[in-house]
Structure formats: C-alpha cells, structure tokens
Amino acid sequence: MAEIVLDSVTKQYPDGAVAVRDVDIEIADGEFIILVGPSGCGKSTTLNMIAGLEDITSGELRIGGERVNERAPKDRDIAMVFQSYALYPHMTVKENMAFPLRLAKVDDATVEKKVRDAAEILDLTQHLDRKPSNLSGGQRQRVAMGRAIVRNPKAFLMDEPLSNLDAKLRVQMRTSVSRLQKQLGTTTVYVTHDQTEAMTLGDRVVVMRGGAVQQIGAPQFLYDNPANLFVAGFIGSPAMNFVPAALEHGVLRSALGDVPLTDRVRGLLEGADAPREVIMGLRPEHFEDARLVDEAVRAKGVTFTDHVDVLESMGSDKFAYFSLQGEQATSAELAELAADAGAADVPGGGVSLVARIAATSTAVEGEPADIWFDADKVQLFDPANGRNLTYSG
Amino acid sequence: MSHAVNADTAGTAGSDAGPTPGLSPKAKAALSEGKKAERRLGLLLCAPAILIMAAVAGWPIVYSLWLSLQRYDLKFPDRTEFVGLENYVTVLSNPYWWNAMWVTVLITVVSVAVELVLGMALALIMHRTLVGRGIVRTSTLIPYGIVTVVAAFSWRYAWTPGTGYLAETVAGGDPVLTEKIPAIMVVTLAEIWKTTPFMALLLMAGLALVPDDLLKAAAMDGASAWQRFTKVMVPVMKPAILVALLFRTLDAFRIFDNLFVLTAGSQGTSSVSMLTYNNLIKGLNLGIGSTMSVLIFIAVAIIAFVFVKLFGTAAPGGDGGGRR
Ligand SMILES: Nc1ncnc2c1ncn2[C@@H]1O[C@H](COP(=O)(O)OP(=O)(O)OP(=O)(O)O)[C@@H](O)[C@H]1O
Ligand SMILES: [Mg+2]
Numbered sequence: 001m002a003e004i005v006l007d008s009v010t011k012q013y014p015d016g017a018v019a020v021r022d023v024d025i026e027i028a029d030g031e032f033i034i035l036v037g038p039s040g041c042g043k044s045t046t047l048n049m050i051a052g053l054e055d056i057t058s059g060e061l062r063i064g065g066e067r068v069n070e071r072a073p074k075d076r077d078i079a080m081v082f083q084s085y086a087l088y089p090h091m092t093v094k095e096n097m098a099f100p101l102r103l104a105k106v107d108d109a110t111v112e113k114k115v116r117d118a119a120e121i122l123d124l125t126q127h128l129d130r131k132p133s134n135l136s137g138g139q140r141q142r143v144a145m146g147r148a149i150v151r152n153p154k155a156f157l158m159d160e161p162l163s164n165l166d167a168k169l170r171v172q173m174r175t176s177v178s179r180l181q182k183q184l185g186t187t188t189v190y191v192t193h194d195q196t197e198a199m200t201l202g203d204r205v206v207v208m209r210g211g212a213v214q215q216i217g218a219p220q221f222l223y224d225n226p227a228n229l230f231v232a233g234f235i236g237s238p239a240m241n242f243v244p245a246a247l248e249h250g251v252l253r254s255a256l257g258d259v260p261l262t263d264r265v266r267g268l269l270e271g272a273d274a275p276r277e278v279i280m281g282l283r284p285e286h287f288e289d290a291r292l293v294d295e296a297v298r299a300k301g302v303t304f305t306d307h308v309d310v311l312e313s314m315g316s317d318k319f320a321y322f323s324l325q326g327e328q329a330t331s332a333e334l335a336e337l338a339a340d341a342g343a344a345d346v347p348g349g350g351v352s353l354v355a356r357i358a359a360t361s362t363a364v365e366g367e368p369a370d371i372w373f374d375a376d377k378v379q380l381f382d383p384a385n386g387r388n389l390t391y392s393g
Numbered sequence: 394m395s396h397a398v399n400a401d402t403a404g405t406a407g408s409d410a411g412p413t414p415g416l417s418p419k420a421k422a423a424l425s426e427g428k429k430a431e432r433r434l435g436l437l438l439c440a441p442a443i444l445i446m447a448a449v450a451g452w453p454i455v456y457s458l459w460l461s462l463q464r465y466d467l468k469f470p471d472r473t474e475f476v477g478l479e480n481y482v483t484v485l486s487n488p489y490w491w492n493a494m495w496v497t498v499l500i501t502v503v504s505v506a507v508e509l510v511l512g513m514a515l516a517l518i519m520h521r522t523l524v525g526r527g528i529v530r531t532s533t534l535i536p537y538g539i540v541t542v543v544a545a546f547s548w549r550y551a552w553t554p555g556t557g558y559l560a561e562t563v564a565g566g567d568p569v570l571t572e573k574i575p576a577i578m579v580v581t582l583a584e585i586w587k588t589t590p591f592m593a594l595l596l597m598a599g600l601a602l603v604p605d606d607l608l609k610a611a612a613m614d615g616a617s618a619w620q621r622f623t624k625v626m627v628p629v630m631k632p633a634i635l636v637a638l639l640f641r642t643l644d645a646f647r648i649f650d651n652l653f654v655l656t657a658g659s660q661g662t663s664s665v666s667m668l669t670y671n672n673l674i675k676g677l678n679l680g681i682g683s684t685m686s687v688l689i690f691i692a693v694a695i696i697a698f699v700f701v702k703l704f705g706t707a708a709p710g711g712d713g714g715g716r717r
Contacts, residue, residue: 053609074615086610090628099624100614147614 002064002154003029004050004187009059011045011211019045021211022059027189032181034202035191037234038340042211043191047157050189052076063154074103079148083160085140087132087147094119094128097146104151118146121180138169145180155187162197174200195235199223207231209336217393225393229279229386230333232379238284238319238354239337242329245280245380252378254280255326255351256304262376265390272389274380279329281379284319287355289363290370303372311365317356320363320371324351333386454690460683467677480684489668490685496577497664501645504584508641509634511585512592519593520600537590545654548583552655573660580662583651588644592637599633600626639700643693665689 004027011020020042027033035043048054050061052073061069068076079100087096094115101111119125122142132140141161148156161177162170178201181188192198198205199219207214207222207230215227219235226232232240245254250266252259259280261269290303310321328351355371363369380389464476484490515533522529536544551557554568569575603626611621627634649666652658658667669689673682 051609051613053612073609073612074617078613080610080613082606082610084604084606086604086606088607088611088625088629090631099611103615103620147610151615 002187003027004155005062007060009049009061010057011049011054012057019211023213025206025216027187030185030187032188032201032203034198034205035189035208036193036195036198036205037208039193041208043208044159047159047189047191051078051080051157077154079151079153079156081144081148081158081161083163085144087140087143089132092129092131093124093143096132096143097150100147100151114150118150122146137165138173141165141173149184155189158190160192196237207234225391226388227391228333228388229331229381230337232281233334233337236283241282241284241353242334243280243351244327244329245278247274247276247278252280255324257302259302259375259378264376265378268390268392274389275382277383278389279331279381279383281381282373283377284354284356286377287357287371287373289357289361290372292358292361293372298372300376301372301374303370305368305370308363308365308367308369311363317359318361320355320357322353324353326351331383331386457683457686460679461687463680465680467679480680484681484684484688492661493663493665493668496662497646497648500577500581500584500648501642504581504645505638505641507585508589508592509638511589512596515589515593516596516600519597533593534590536587541587541650542654544587545583545651549655552579570656571660573662576656576660576662580651580655583655584645584648588641592641595637596633599630602633603629635700635703642696646693646696
C-alpha cells in the first residue's frame with residue numbers, strides 16, 4: 001500500500017499527439033480515486049503510465065515516495081483490471097488467479113490458500129476449475145478482480161472494469177467493487193467515463209478533458225462547486241441546464257425572466273471580474289412546480305411559465321422538459337460535452353431545459369406549467385473560457 | 394395455494410415426460426424434412442467440386458492403388474500380372490527405401506523445427522515493427538517468391554567448388570554436395586531458407602490472435618518478456634502454430650525439387666519422393682513406383698491424422714471462443 005504522486009506528468013505519443021498534459025495528482029494511501037472524462041481525454045493513457053505500460057514523456061511518477069518512471073510494470077507491484085478482463089483463455093479460473101503468485105514463486109500451499117480466500121471473497125469458489133470462456137460476464141469480471149487482489153499489491157488500477165456489463169449487473173458490481181476496496185484498503189485508481197460511477201464510487205474524482213485535469217475533489221464538492229462549465233456539465237445526471245443571460249444592474253436577464261442576484265451570488269461575483277454576457281447554470285433539482293412552493297419561498301426565486309414538452313414520471317419525482325425561446329448557450333466546453341453525449345446533432349433550436357419536480361405535481365404534457373426555481377442556487381459561467389464566476393472552493 | 398402450484402408444476406413435469414417422446418419424433422420428422430431438403434441442396438452445390446476432385450485426385454489415387462498391386466514394368470510389358478501385396482513386401486524390405494525414408498524424416502524434422510524457431514522470431518519482428526512494416530514483410534518474403542528450382546540452382550552453384558562463394562569460404566573448397574551428410578545439411582538449409590517466410594506468415598496470423606490486453610495483463614502480473622512469450626503468447630496461439638506445423642511437415646515430407654537439383658539423390662541422399670520418381674519415371678517400373686506413391690500417401694495421411702488428433706485435444710473447452 002502506498003501513495004501515488006503524479007508530478008506534472010506529460011505523455012506525447014510517437015506520432016506527436018499529446019495525450020496527457022502536465023497532470024498533477026496526489027493520491028493518498030488507501031484512497032479510491034476516479035479518473036473521469038469524455039472519450040479520448042487521456043484517462044487510459046494516465047492509468048497506463050502509472051502501470052508502466054506507457055512511458056512517461058516528462059514529469060515524475062512516485063509510488064510510495066520513490067520515483068518509478070523507469071521501472072518495468074512487474075517491478076512496480078501494482079495490479080490492473082482491464083475493460084476486456086484480459087483473462088488467460090488457456091487457464092482455468094484458479095490458474096488465472098494464481099498466475100501472479102506463481103510468477104512470484106510463491107509456494108504451493110500459500111498459493112492455494114490465497115486463491116481460496118480471494119475466491120471466497122468474490123464468490124467464485126464453485127467456478128475455480130472452469131475456463132473463462134464458460135463464465136458469464138459478471139463472473140469473468142470477478143475473476144479479473146480476483147487476479148488483482150491475490151497478491152496484495154500496493155495499488156489497484158482499473159480501466160473501465162464494469163463497462164462491458166449490462167446496466168443492472170453494473171450497478172451490482174459497482175457496490176461490490178466499492179465494498180471490496182474498503183475492505184482491503186488498497187489505493188485504487190479507477191477509470192470510467194460514466195459520471196454515475198464517478199459520483200458513487202470514489203473518495204475523490206479527477207475530471208479530465210483533452211489531456212488536462214479540470215478539477216479534483218470529492219464527488220459532492222464537484223457537484224456543488226464545479227470549477228468550470230465542463231465540470232458543471234459533465235457531473236450530474238440529468239446534466240445542469242445552461243441558459244444564456246446578461247448581467248444588467250444587478251439582475252440576470254434570461255429566457256427564464258429576470259433573475260435577481262442574491263447576496264451570496266453578488267458576493268461571489270464581486271472579485272470575479274464578470275463579463276456582461278454570461279451563462280447561467282441551473283441544476284434540474286433546483287426547479288419546482290410553482291404550485292407546490294410556499295408563497296414565502298417563492299419570493300426568493302423566479303417563476304416562469306412554459307409548455308411542458310415531455311413529462312417523464314420516475315415514480316419518486318418527475319422530469320419536465322421545456323424548450324425555451326432564444327439562443328442556446330454556446331461555448332467550446334458545451335460543444336464538447338454535447339459531442340461526447342452524442343447530442344451534437346439532435347435537431348431543434350432554442351434552449352432545452354430539464355426540471356426535476358415533485359411527483360405530486362399536476363403539470364400535464366403539452367400544457368403550460370408554472371415552474372419556479374431558486375435564485376440562490378444559480379451558478380454563472382464566463383462563456384469565453386468556461387470559468388465558474390460563482391466558484392466558492 | 395402453494396400446493397396447487399406444486400401440483401401444477403408436477404403435472405407439467407409429468408406430462409413433459411409423457412407425451413413429448415410421442416411428440417418429438419413428429420417434430421423431429423418435420424425438422425428433418427427441412428434439414429433433408431437443405432442437405433440435398435448442399436450436396437447438389439458441392440457436386441461439381443466433388444466430381445472434379447474425384448477426377449483429378451480420386452481417380453489417380455485409385456489407379457495407383459491398382460497399379461501397386463501388379464507386376465508392371467514398362468520394360469517388360471508382357472510380364473504384367475496381378476501379384477497382390479508382393480510389391481509392398483519388395484519395397485518395405487528394401488534398404489534403399491528405408492534409407493530414403495530416414496533421409497526424408499531427418500530433413501523434415503530438422504527443417505520444420507528450425508523453421509518454427511526462425512519463423513517465430515521473424516513473425517515477432519514483423520508483428521512488432523511499426524515503421525516500414527511493408528518493406529520488412531516484403532523483404533522477408535522474397536525467398537518464398539523465388540521459384541524453388543531457380544533457388545536450388547543458385548544454391549548448387551554456391552556450393553560447387555571453383556564457382557561458388559559458399560564452397561570456397563564455408564566449405565574450404567570441399568565438394569560438400571558429393572558427401573552424404575554434408576549434402577543433406579545443404580539441402581535442409583536450402584529448404585529452411587526457402588520456406589521460413591511462409592512459416593513466419595502463418596505464425597504472424599496467429600500472433601494477431603493474441604490480444605494486446607492479455608500481454609499487458611501478464612506484464613502487470615509480473616511476467617518477464619520471455620514468460621509472456623511462453624506462458625501467454627504461445628499457448629494462446631497454439632492452434633495457429635499447429636496449423637503452421639502441419640502445413641510445413643506435409644510439405645517438407647514430400648521434398649523433391651531441392652534434392653533433384655542439388656544432389657539428384659546421389660550418395661544415398663534420396664528422399665522417398667525422389668526414389669519414387671526414379672522408379673516410376675526413370676525406371677518405368679509402374680508397379681514398384683506406384684507402391685512407393687501409395688506408401689508416401691499413407692505416411693502423409695498418418696502425419697495429418699496425428700496433427701488433427703492433436704487439434705482435437707486442443708480445441709474443446711472453447712479455447713478459441715474464450716478469446717473474444
Ligand atoms: N498508441 C497511441 N498512439 C497515438 N495516440 C494515441 C495512442 N493511444 C492513445 N492515443 C491518443 O491519446 C488520446 C488519449 O487516449 P486514451 O486512450 O488515454 O483516452 P481515454 O480517455 O482512455 O478514452 P476512452 O474513454 O475512449 O477509453 C486520444 O486522443 C488518442 O487518440
Ligand atoms: Mg480508455
């Protein structure tokens with residue numbers, strides 16, 4: 001067990017592509033850290049550099065205080081779980097799990113015991129003599145985990161270990177990965193492009209974009225205080241709503257009406273040197289059906305009326321979708337997020353908005369509804385560089 | 394309630410055991426009706442190929458079998474008669490035949506073994522090179538692209554004292570092609586030189602079957618480069634290796650052209666094919682020649698059978714399927 005430090009690590013591939021740029025991450029001993037970001041942002045490259053499968057172009061990687069840039073993977077004492085599981089097809093489950101121990105020349109009795117223990121933890125005992133090809137996806141995934149835990153390494157690296165599983169199994173395995181990590185207390189670096197996994201699994205989350213780190217922090221902190229538009233849009237599902245707005249005389253003029261600046265927002269904006277045109281960010285859960293909000297509370301926010309395009313009932317609450325008049329918020333970050341979500345070419349102009357409202361709401365699809373939102377929860381972003389103008393980190 | 398459900402399931406289980414056997418033949422019949430039609434169509438589609446195969450491969454085999462059972466020497470055509478297995482007794486008790494057999498086996502085993510090692514090395518190089526991959530592949534394939542007889546002649550000249558650079562430098566002016574063991578070595582070398590690229594090509598196709606992740610995982614698990622090769626790469630590509638070995642063994646066992654040009658079978662360097670040629674074409678002894686052909690055919694069949702049996706033991710368990 002050890003801490004892992006990436007000190008302005010950069011990776012340039014032989015073809016000239018810079019996949020990772022000046023990444024600084026300090027991972028504490030026993031910490032569960034998540035690397036998250038859209039496809040091609042350099043997560044796997046970062047992980048492979050920690051593993052030793054890719055050379056580090058510049059910067060330093062330290063494991064347990066020692067520089068390991070030049071060490072071969074096998075001398076780093078790190079275990080890795082691959083998206084494809086990478087199980088050896090010619091070996092049984094038992095032989096797969098024993099493989100690292102056999103290479104380390106551990107004696108037979110110890111190998112037997114360690115494999116049994118790991119199989120016990122992962123509920124694989126009755127599959128030990130089967131070949132990987134005869135196992136289900138979830139079982140293969142567990143064997144891959146087993147192979148990682150048997151030798152008690154300094155750290156686990158996992159590259160999208162659950163993305164080949166179906167949705168239900170993924171949720172199940174997510175919990176067991178989390179439990180396993182707590183139980184073993186081994187430093188873990190986990191790569192995913194699924195923000196739900198990022199939010200639920202990690203002690204801290206590293207959000208990456210285009211090879212650079214955008215923000216590092218606890219999941220809830222990133223959710224509440226995104227450093228920029230990219231993080232704001234990436235973390236959270238459904239994603240934050242972005243509405244263009246203009247700052248004029250202490251109010252925000254937007255397609256949702258005039259939003260007064262609360263004391264909190266005003267205070268944060270003071271030192272921020274805000275431009276006139278901004279992007280206003282609103283989380284879906286900060287909306288509510290106006291009819292369900294007390295008069296007193298209503299005064300602290302803004303109410304607008306619009307047609308409900310689509311209404312989805314989730315049982316516990318409802319998602320109401322609106323398309324507002326006016327221009328869509330534009331910025332490089334938002335364009336990239338849309339591209340990653342595959343939404344870049346969804347037709348329809350204007351601003352689309354999602355509001356999460358109470359299940360008791362009487363709003364009807366295709367009818368206008370009064371929707372209220374909390375003006376104090378507004379986050380403002382600079383469209384030029386994506387910076388969060390109301391950041392309070 | 395639960396009782397009723399139980400009774401119900403018991404009922405279905407019972408009826409399952411009951412009427413289904415009565416039903417299933419019907420279903421089977423219906424199924425095999427469609428299957429039969431499909432099979433008929435399949436046979437019909439295969440028929441032209443089968444006819445051609447029968448004409449060009451089947452008939453000669455049957456005809457040589459027939460010839461091998463006769464005393465049939467074109468020098469004494471009037472003495473032709475059916476003699477049963479007498480020709481086989483003659484051949485199998487003949488020291489020339491057994492010498493040719495051992496020469497063939499020696500050349501086959503040595504050349505295939507060396508080709509496997511060299512071919513694997515070449516395949517790894519070709520698989521790993523990132524720059525100039527095309528050039529590397531093309532240049533390694535050159536020997537395979539040269540007509541064997543042409544290549545064999547250049548080997549002969551190279552080993553001929555007075556004209557050949559190899560004879561002068563390596564052999565020190567000795568006529569190596571006139572002594573049995575050195576000549577066999579030269580022939581083997583020529584075989585290796587010529588067919589290693591083919592082996593490399595087959596093995597490279599096998600290497601492509603080994604997922605990168607698997608090798609990375611092995612590296613993470615603590616395997617050295619050699620261990621990754623022996624414990625992961627070779628077992629995973631075993632089917633491809635076996636296919637390559639089968640092809641090459643069958644090929645090498647029938648060695649003829651290199652020998653024909655380099656030694657013409659002198660000094661007891663004949664292979665079985667060479668000996669057959671000498672009896673059949675030069676000696677015009679159709680009976681003995683055909684007997685030898687049939688024996689070669691049997692030997693090749695045994696080799697193929699052994700290899701296919703080996704596949705048979707390697708394939709089940711879905712080693713191939715697990716790779717996906
Ligand atoms: N071997 C390579 N040679 C050149 N460029 C590469 C190589 N591997 C990756 N890249 C580039 O580096 C960038 C980062 O790749 P990486 O695999 O780390 O992305 P990722 O974040 O893991 O994406 P994904 O979520 O799709 O797995 C990409 O732009 C990719 O094109
Ligand atoms: Mg990746």
